[in-house]
Amino acid sequence: MNEREYIVYLAEVEIVVINHKIQTSVTSVEWHHFEGSSYTVSKVTYSWNNSLQYCESIGASLTRISSLEENQFVHSLFPKGREHMWIGLNRQKTEGVWEWTMKPCNFDFRYWDDDTSTYLPKYKKCARMVITGKWMGSVCNSWNLVAVCEKESIELHMRAVKNTMGQLVCMNPDALAELTITSKQTRSLIECLQYCVAVGRCNAFQVQQTSDGMMCHVLEYGGDITECLESRGCNLYVMV
Incomplete structure (x- = not known):
């Protein structure tokens, strides 16, 4: 092929060029696919806010879970030895209003552990998934956990x-x-x-x-x- 053909994987923030690769960000990421989206779990632990930055650095966001089936899939990604993972649900923007970092951000599906969202202290503004697959609220920057990142599967x-x-x-x-x-x-x-x-x-x-x-x-x-x-x-x- 005489002309250079670029294949750009938006969510992996990577430009692949025929015969060699130009790296623009982290590319050693293993993606898992479910219903039009791709997911990965960070190998390093972060605070919630730093988890969001990590996901964005690889062209994704913290995961948005919109159904029980998707929740079960995300739960299957739990790394061995881990008991908590950050997800994208948070109420940092508007007091008392839980939203996802991915757009649209207002999906109604919730899977709280014993409906903890009704009595969570105001200072617990970020959500994590626990080993049972249920969700719990946390102080956003007091825990360092692995992050579940999600991207829409787009290849251009x-x-x-x-x-x-x-x-x-x-x-x-x-x-x-x-x-x-x-x-x-x-x-x-x-x-x-x-x-x-x-x-x-x-x-x-x-x-x-x-x-x-x-x-x-x-x-x-x-x-x-x-x-x-x-x-x-x-x-x-x-x-x-």
Whole structure:
């Protein structure tokens, strides 16, 4: 294959390139799949807040449990020797209102141990799953536990555009202005890809490094774009 094909696994925060791998974050993660989502349990223990940061660092969030069947699946992930795992349910944002970190955050399913949510002290604002599969409230930063992370199973493909000499290229300013749907300052290539997908009509995007990160231009085009290309310190990617 002459053209480099990038396969971007959003939730693993990893860019895989044909014949070699470019790591952008933690990639040694074992994912388990259930009904359109993928789950992993951290090998290291964290506070609840740090658990959320860990999950986000691998493109996921603390798990959101919406049914008894999903709860049973998450319970099956308990590592040997562990008796507690952080889940994404918490009431740190609004006093007395339990919400999930994943969107939508207001699923009604609950699996409290003896309905402990009705008399939990106000300072217990984060939920953990115990070895029985039930949930209990905890002080968010007083326990260090393993975290259950969840991501939606999304796999997207994009290809970096090159010229006949094999150089990475991008659109010239006139073509860029004509074909750009919208632009946004992003922190990474993956964030730009996510932005492209969110826009909906995007079938290509162009990135250029700036002092604040990366400028992402979301594009919609049709037909041949080879005449619009030049090499000037930016990169064009097309969805494949």
